[in-house]
Amino acid sequence: MAHLASQAIVLQTSDYAEWDRLASLYTRDFGRIRGIAKGAKRSQKRFGSALEPFSHVDVFFVDKENHGLIRLERCRIIKMFPEIALDIKKITFGNYVLELINTLTPEKVKQTEIFDLLLFFITLLGQEDFREELLRIFEFRLFSLLGYQPQFLHCVGCGQEFSLQNRYKFSIKRGGIVCQGCYSQHTELLPLSNGTIRIFQQVQNFTLLKVKRIFFSPAEHEEGKILFDKFLQYHIGKKPKSLEILEQLT
Numbered sequence: 001m002a003h004l005a006s007q008a009i010v011l012q013t014s015d016y017a018e019w020d021r022l023a024s025l026y027t028r029d030f031g032r033i034r035g036i037a038k039g040a041k042r043s044q045k046r047f048g049s050a051l052e053p054f055s056h057v058d059v060f061f062v063d064k065e066n067h068g069l070i071r072l073e074r075c076r077i078i079k080m081f082p083e084i085a086l087d088i089k090k091i092t093f094g095n096y097v098l099e100l101i102n103t104l105t106p107e108k109v110k111q112t113e114i115f116d117l118l119l120f121f122i123t124l125l126g127q128e129d130f131r132e133e134l135l136r137i138f139e140f141r142l143f144s145l146l147g148y149q150p151q152f153l154h155c156v157g158c159g160q161e162f163s164l165q166n167r168y169k170f171s172i173k174r175g176g177i178v179c180q181g182c183y184s185q186h187t188e189l190l191p192l193s194n195g196t197i198r199i200f201q202q203v204q205n206f207t208l209l210k211v212k213r214i215f216f217s218p219a220e221h222e223e224g225k226i227l228f229d230k231f232l233q234y235h236i237g238k239k240p241k242s243l244e245i246l247e248q249l250t
C-alpha cells in the first residue's frame with residue numbers, strides 16, 4: 001500500500017453511497033486515476049469544494065496494488081476556474097475536453113505532456129477570448145500524444161510531400177491526407193481544402209504558447225470539426241456524449 005501525492009485536474013465526480021464520492025482525476029505523476037473519497041460529502045476539511053470538475057488540485061491518495069480504484073485521502077485546491085461555470089458554452093466545451101481525456105487515456109499510465117495540455121486548455125478556456133476552433137487544436141495535440149497523430153505533411157498513399165499545386169482528401173482509416181493521384185486506391189475519403197491542411201501543419205509546428213495566433217475561417221473550422229468528429233468515432237467506436245450536447249448548442 002503506497003501513500004502518494006500529485007498535482008491533478010478533476011475530470012468527473014459522482015455521488016457514491018451515502019457520504020462518499022467517486023472521482024476520476026488526471027494526475028501529473030500517475031496519469032488517470034479513479035477512486036473513492038470516503039466521507040467527502042461531510043468532510044469540508046479534507047475535500048471542501050476541491051472535487052469539482054475542472055479544479056486544479058494537489059491530491060493525496062492511497063493505491064492498493066492490484067486494485068483498480070484508489071482511496072482519495074484529501075485534496076487541496078491550487079486553482080479553480082469559476083469563469084467556466086458562468087458560461088454555458090464554456091462548460092460544454094470544457095466537458096468535451098474532460099470527456100476526451102477520461103475516455104481516451106489509459107488508467108495509471110504517466111504522461112506528463114497530457115497533464116500539461118489539459119491544464120493549458122482549461123486555463124485558456126477560463127479566458128475571455130476563448131474560441132471554439134481552439135478545441136480542434138486540443139484534439140490534434142491529444143491524438144498526437146496518444147499515438148494517432150493525423151498526417152498532414154505527406155500523402156499517406158504515395159508519401160509525396162504536400163504541395164499547394166495538388167488537391168487532397170482525408171482518409172480516416174489511414175489517418176492522413178491522400179493526394180489526387182491516390183484517390184482511387186482509398187475509400188471513405190473526406191473533402192479537405194488546402195487551407196485547412198495548412199492550418200493543421202501550423203498546429204503541428206507551433207508551441208502551445210503560440211496556438212492563440214492560429215485562426216480558422218468558418219469553412220476551414222467546419223472541415224476540421226467534421227474530420228475530428230469522424231476520426232474520434234473511428235478510434236473510440238462511438239460519439240462522445242458531450243459532443244452531442246455541444247452540437248445541439250452550436
Ligand SMILES: [Zn+2]
Binds near residue numbers: 158159178181
Ligand atoms: Zn499520393
